[in-house]
Amino acid sequence: MLLIHDRGDAEVGHEEVARLAEIWPAATLLATEGLGHHRILRHADTVAQALVFLRDGSSG
Numbered sequence: 487m488l489l490i491h492d493r494g495d496a497e498v499g500h501e502e503v504a505r506l507a508e509i510w511p512a513a514t515l516l517a518t519e520g521l522g523h524h525r526i527l528r529h530a531d532t533v534a535q536a537l538v539f540l541r542d543g544s545s546g
Contacts, residue, residue: 487513488539490532492521514539 487510491503500517507515516536521529 488516488536489513490516490518490526490536492518492523492526494520495523495526497523 489503489507491498491500493500504515504517507513516532516539518526518529518532521532526532
């Protein structure tokens with residue numbers, strides 16, 4: 487499972503997502519900066535990293 491989260495997300499705290507990644511053995515956390523809650527979905531580099539994860543099973 488790939489969790490993508492921005493450290494500055496005002497809707498979901500980064501601590502919550504980091505904790506989920508910590509307790510979920512198969513989770514990988516891809517943390518971003520400055521994208522917030524919605525722009526993360528349109529950020530080319532983040533999308534590219536997600537595609538690599540889906541293709542290879544890892545985030546790089």
